[in-house]
Amino acid sequence: MSARELPWTEKYRPRRILDVAGNEEAKKKYVAWINSWVRGKPTKKAALLYGPPGCGKTSIVFATAQEFNWELIELNASDVRSREAIEARVFSSSRTGSVAGYAGKIILLDEVDGISPREDAGGLQAILDLIERSAYPVVLTANDPWDPKLRPLRDVCEVIEFKKLGKRDVVKVLESICAKEGITCDKEVLSAIAENAKGDLRAAINDLQTLAAGRKSISLADLQVLGERAEQESMFEVVRTVLT
Numbered sequence: 001m002s003a004r005e006l007p008w009t010e011k012y013r014p015r016r017i018l019d020v021a022g023n024e025e026a027k028k029k030y031v032a033w034i035n036s037w038v039r040g041k042p043t044k045k046a047a048l049l050y051g052p053p054g055c056g057k058t059s060i061v062f063a064t065a066q067e068f069n070w071e072l073i074e075l076n077a078s079d080v081r082s083r084e085a086i087e088a089r090v091f092s093s094s095r096t097g098s099v100a101g102y103a104g105k106i107i108l109l110d111e112v113d114g115i116s117p118r119e120d121a122g123g124l125q126a127i128l129d130l131i132e133r134s135a136y137p138v139v140l141t142a143n144d145p146w147d148p149k150l151r152p153l154r155d156v157c158e159v160i161e162f163k164k165l166g167k168r169d170v171v172k173v174l175e176s177i178c179a180k181e182g183i184t185c186d187k188e189v190l191s192a193i194a195e196n197a198k199g200d201l202r203a204a205i206n207d208l209q210t211l212a213a214g215r216k217s218i219s220l221a222d223l224q225v226l227g228e229r230a231e232q233e234s235m236f237e238v239v240r241t242v243l244t
Helices: 024-038 059-067 082-089 123-133 148-156 167-181 187-197 201-212 218-224 235-243
Strands: 048-049 068-073 104-109 138-142 158-163
Touching: 024 048, 024 059, 024 158, 024 201, 048 059, 048 148, 059 068, 059 138, 068 082, 104 167, 123 138, 123 148, 148 158, 167 187, 167 201, 187 201, 187 218
Parallel strands: 048 138, 048 158, 068 104, 104 138
Antiparallel strands: none
């Protein structure tokens, strides 16, 4: 897939922790945890990052891998996450050295709150075993970490909250993407996109890419392309709010 065809959420994914939008307090806690690993004395072997969709939980792990030149071992929400699958995918990687060219590893288990005790038999216990035996940092993400089934994980993790992004942070990222793509876009349009995304940066970037398809200039009139996001205000209502 060429760079032109890449989803912008991938094309413009942050490559440094510093570049992850917003959540400065969460980033400080996360960096302190990562640095404890770099010093060889991790405060806890795993971190549990939690918060709403599109707030930077997964992006900060990708940025860490890029910044430290670590190999990223990922198990995401679309993968089977039974004990057998987790063992096959990440257990051996958690103890062996990195492939040539990498300085280390980081292991990401995305959306652990989606693991089903029935369908993903043994998955939660396998994650606990992985954390205990891993020679590398393990990062878990969740939208809701307070499910009782996750209590054993919370007990062994550095728990870090990522909050919904503010509109200003979202607009700043959208402005940067427009500049890099050579797109002229009114500030009111970007503000409306950010308002409609309700703090979900991934959704906002996807909406911007949808609007920009085949265009080098985006106006308020183009916003009707987006229609209405489920359970949110229609884009027309957002535009009216922005313009009043």
